[in-house]
Amino acid sequence: MWWPESHLQSRSLLLHRILTAIVLESEVIMTRDRGTGIVAVLLGIYVFFYTNTIPNPTSAGDSAGPRVFPYITAAILVICGIGLILQKSEKKNAFLTKRQWARLLLICGAYLGYVLMLWAFGFLIATALCLFTLSSMFSKGKDVAVWKRILYAVGVTAVLYACFFTLLGMSLPVGKFIRWII
Template identity: 30%
Template sequence: MTDHHEALSGAPAPEGASGAPAPLPAAAPNRRGIVGEYVFASVCAALGLYAIIGAGFIRVPPGSASVLGPRFFPYFVGAILLVASVVVIIDIARGHRGQPDEGEDVDVNAKTDWRTVLLLMLCFLSLVVLIELAGWPFAAAVLFGGAAITLGAKRWWVALLIGLGLGLVTQLVFGVWLGLSLPAGPLLNWIPIFNG
C-alpha cells in the first residue's frame, strides 16, 4: 500500500501507530467549489441539450444518399455531452469531487497578458475577414500561424506552413470530399480539384 501511495503522489505514505498507512485526510468541502462544479456540469448539460434540439432543425436535402446524414454528429456529440454531464452531476451529488492539483506550477499572482489575448482575438478576426477574400486555406494559415507565433513559436515560417497545410487538408476533406461550403478563394479556384 505504501508503494502504491508513493507511486501516485511521489511522497511516502503517512503511517499510523501500527505501521499501517494512515488514511489520507479528507478535504474540507468548499461551498464555492461545489457550486462551481454544479454550474459547469449544468452548462455542459444545457449545451448537449441545445445540440440535440438544434440537430432536429438541420435541413436534410431530399433524396440524400448519405447513410449517416448531417444530423448524426450533432445528435452524437450532444448525447455524449448530455450523458457525461448527468453522470458528473450525479457524482457530485454523491460526494465525489475533484481534488485540486497541488503539484501544478501556477503563479496565482501572475497578471493576465492582455497583449497575447488581444493578438489571439485579432487572429480570429482575421479568419472572419480573410475567409471570403482569400479562401479557407489561406485564412486558416493566418489563424494557425498567427496564434502559434503569438503563443511563442520560434520559427514563424514553419507555423505558417503548418497552418497552410492544415487549411489545404481541411479544404480537401470537408470542402471537396464531404461537399461542405468552404470557399477555396481566388488563388485556388483555378485548380480543378478545389472546384468540387
C-alpha cells in the first residue's frame, strides 16, 4: 500500500508519541495493578498458545472439544489484564515494609526447608525440626524456654503421627534417604 510522505511522517510521529507516553507512563506510575495486569496478559497469552498444542480428538462427541475452555480462560485473563493496565490506578500504600519483606522471605524459606526435609527425611525428623524452628521464629522476643519448644515439637509430632498414621491409617512421607537406608 502506498502512503504519501507527509502521512507516513505524521503516522510515525503519532506512533512515537504513543510509545513515549507508554514508556514514560510506565516509568512514572508502574502501579501494582498495572503489574498485575501485565502478568495476567502474559499468562493469558501463554495459555492461548499452549491451548493450540492440545490435541483435539474428532471422536470427542461434541462440537466444542477440549480447547474451548482453555481459550475462554485465556480470553478472560487477557481482556481483564488489559482492563487493569488501562484502568486509572492510584499508587497504594506499600504491601509490606522492608523488615516485613525480610520476615516474609524468612518464613517462605522455612516452608521450602520443611518441604525439602519431608521429601528427603520423612515426616518424623522434618516435622519435629520444623515445629521447633517455627515456634522459635514465632516466639522471638517472648520468654519461651528452649525445653518448652523442644517438648512442643516432639509432642505435636507424636500426636500427629498417632492421629494420621496409627489411628486413621493414612500414609505419611517416609523420605527418600530414609527409604534408601531402610
